Structures are given as C-alpha cells and as structure tokens.
Amino acid sequence: MGLIYALLAYLSWGLVVPVHFRLLDGVSPQAILAHRIVWSAVFVTVLLVILRKRLANPFPLRPRHALLIGSAMAIAVNWLLYLTAVGSGHMLDASLGYFINPLVNVALGALVLGERLRPAQMLAVGIALIGVAIALAMAGRLPLLSLGLALSFGLYGLLRKLVAVDAMIGFYTETLLLLPIALSYALLAPDAVPADGRQFGLLLLTGVTTALPLIWFAAAAQRLSLATLGLMQYIAPTCIMLLGILLYGETPTPDRIVLFALIWGALVLYAGDSVLAARRARAAMRGSLPETSRA
Numbered sequence: 001m002g003l004i005y006a007l008l009a010y011l012s013w014g015l016v017v018p019v020h021f022r023l024l025d026g027v028s029p030q031a032i033l034a035h036r037i038v039w040s041a042v043f044v045t046v047l048l049v050i051l052r053k054r055l056a057n058p059f060p061l062r063p064r065h066a067l068l069i070g071s072a073m074a075i076a077v078n079w080l081l082y083l084t085a086v087g088s089g090h091m092l093d094a095s096l097g098y099f100i101n102p103l104v105n106v107a108l109g110a111l112v113l114g115e116r117l118r119p120a121q122m123l124a125v126g127i128a129l130i131g132v133a134i135a136l137a138m139a140g141r142l143p144l145l146s147l148g149l150a151l152s153f154g155l156y157g158l159l160r161k162l163v164a165v166d167a168m169i170g171f172y173t174e175t176l177l178l179l180p181i182a183l184s185y186a187l188l189a190p191d192a193v194p195a196d197g198r199q200f201g202l203l204l205l206t207g208v209t210t211a212l213p214l215i216w217f218a219a220a221a222q223r224l225s226l227a228t229l230g231l232m233q234y235i236a237p238t239c240i241m242l243l244g245i246l247l248y249g250e251t252p253t254p255d256r257i258v259l260f261a262l263i264w265g266a267l268v269l270y271a272g273d274s275v276l277a278a279r280r281a282r283a284a285m286r287g288s289l290p291e292t293s294r295a
Contacts, residue, residue: 002223006232009217012209014239019247020209021086024202029083030185031192032206036079037182039207041175044168044215051168065173071159072174075214078152085145091244097149098237099132099259104154105229112158115225120273124231124266131262138255157229160218167218171211231270234263 024032085094106125109115117125136143160170186192194200221229238260244250252260 002220003232005216006220006224006229007235009213009220010232010235011239012213012216014236015243017209017213018240018243020202020205021083022248024199027199027203028191029080029087031189032083032203033076033079034182034185034189034192035203036206036210037076037175037178038186039204040211041172041179041207043207043211044172044175047168047211048172065163065165067159067163068165068170068173069177071156071163071170072177074152074156074159075174076178078149078156079210081145081148081152085149090145093143093145094149095237095240095256096132096135096143096146097153098233098240099135099263100146100150101153102229102231102233103129103132104150105157105233106231108154108158109225113161118273118277121270124270124273127266127269128231128234128263131259131266134262135255135259157217157221161221164222167215167222170218171215175211228274231267234267238264 021032081097082094085091085097103125106117110117163170165173194203224232241252241256241260245252
C-alpha cells in the first residue's frame with residue numbers, strides 16, 4: 001500500500017496541482033496559501049466525520065507529537081515558496097527544487113534514521129546527483145527558492161515519519177495549528193477576497209487538492225523508507241515537464257533533457273535493484289521454512 005499512496009500523491013502533485021494553480025493566475029501567493037489552509041481544514045473535518053475517525057484530542061500531549069508543530073511550519077513554508085515561485089515566473093526554480101528534494105530525503109534518511117543503501121542504490125543516487133548538478137550548473141546562480149523548497153519538504157517528510165501518527169489525523173492537526181493565522185488573513189486581507197464565483201470555487205477546491213496528496217504522502221512516509229520516497233519524488237517534476245510540453249506548448253531546454261534522462265536512468269536502476277532484493281528476501285524466507293510449514 002505504501003507504493004500506491006506514494007504514486008497517488010506524486011501524480012497529484014505532478015498533474016492536478018499545477019493545472020489548478022495555473023487557473024488561479026493573478027491571485028497572490030499569500031491569499032492562495034491562506035485559502036489552502038482554511039479549506040483544507042474544512043475538507044478534512046468533513047472526511048473525519050464521514051469516516052468516523054476518533055479525534056478525542058487533536059493536539060496529543062505525548063512528546064513526539066510536538067513534532068507536528070515543526071511539520072506544520074515546514075509545509076507552510078514549502079507552500080509559500082512554491083506559490084511565490086509560480087507567481088513570479090520562476091518555474092525553473094520550482095522544478096529544480098523538486099528534483100533536489102529526493103536527494104535531501106536520502107541524506108536525511110541516512111543521517112537521522114540510519115538508513116543504508118545497497119551498492120546499486122548508491123549508484124542510482126549518484127546518477128541522480130549528477131543530473132541535478134548539471135541543472136544547477138547550467139542555471140548559473142544559486143537557486144535559493146529551489147533549495148528552500150527542497151529543504152522544507154524534506155524536513156516535512158522526515159518529521160511526519162518520526163511522529164508516526166495516523167496520516168489524516170496528523171494533517172488535520174497541522175491545519176488546526178495553522179488555521180488562526182490563515183483564517184485571519186483570508187477574512188481581513190483585501191487580496192484574499194475572491195473576484196468572482198469562479199475564482200471562489202477554485203480557491204475552495206484548494207482544500208481538496210492540498211489535503212488528499214499530503215494525506216497520501218504521510219501514509220506512504222510511514223510505510224516506505226525515505227530513500228524510496230526520495231527517488232519516487234522524481235515522478236512529480238517529470239509529470240510537470242510533460243504537462244508543460246503537451247498541454248502548454250513549452251519547449252524543453254537541453255539541460256532538462258539531460259536531467260530527465262539521467263533521473264529516469266537512476267529510477268530504473270533503483271527500482272530494478274529493489275525488485276531483485278525483494279525476490280531474494282522471499283526466496284530466503286521460503287528456504288528457511290520448516291518442511292511441515294512448506295507442506
């Protein structure tokens with residue numbers, strides 16, 4: 001199920017969310033962020049009622065649950081940076097951020113959680129690193145927005161893995177923590193008032209397109225290693241690139257073509273090694289079973 005949750009999250013971020021925010025062109029990043037938080041809280045509340053999830057205390061008192069404060073701040077910063085990049089026409093920075101983020105996940109998994117990679121997996125990460133390095137070199141400057149996006153979302157994934165609470169309950173707690181500031185901005189700031197019914201509807205839908213992928217991502221983070229999550233992250237920016245070419249008529253630059261080829265080469269290598277490792281583990285398990293169990 002972890003792989004399914006991850007695929008749902010990354011495909012949503014790669015295909016659905018970019019189109020959604022493209023339709024909100026002209027709305028300030030701060031206004032979109034405020035509406036995302038407010039309507040996400042409403043949407044998740046409805047889901048909790050429908051699914052009859054138990055929520056006796058939305059702010060658990062156990063020490064590890066205090067990490068949700070950090071994860072709420074990390075995802076708010078990530079959202080604001082992404083909206084700023086899109087709104088200011090710095091799509092290259094946003095794209096680079098999502099290409100760098102998996103490497104941040106791998107690094108955090110190794111440094112904080114002690115996750116270890118097999119030789120083939122290390123080679124795959126190295127290939128991906130070369131691709132990202134080429135893109136950074138061809139950009140000709142230090143991409144602060146890209147680094148901010150990568151670090152904030154990498155930290156979010158790490159904190160959600162460490163806190164180990166139900167995906168929906170965790171996200172609901174995060175939105176409640178952010179809700180007072182977001183609601184105040186949505187009600188009081190002039191730029192947060194929708195221009196018409198269409199714009200209001202699009203802002204309301206940000207609750208759905210924000211909450212569902214993050215709930216799926218949190219569920220995947222609890223079931224998969226950060227290294228696996230990290231390399232699967234390349235699905236989203238690849239989809240964004242294809243979306244730009246096929247739907248919006250953008251022409252890929254040579255550095256993006258090289259980056260795409262290297263990253264997908266790394267993905268194929270990593271996935272192949274994972275499949276072989278799983279087969280070896282199953283074979284070893286069957287070999288260790290006693291004769292009576294095999295019968």
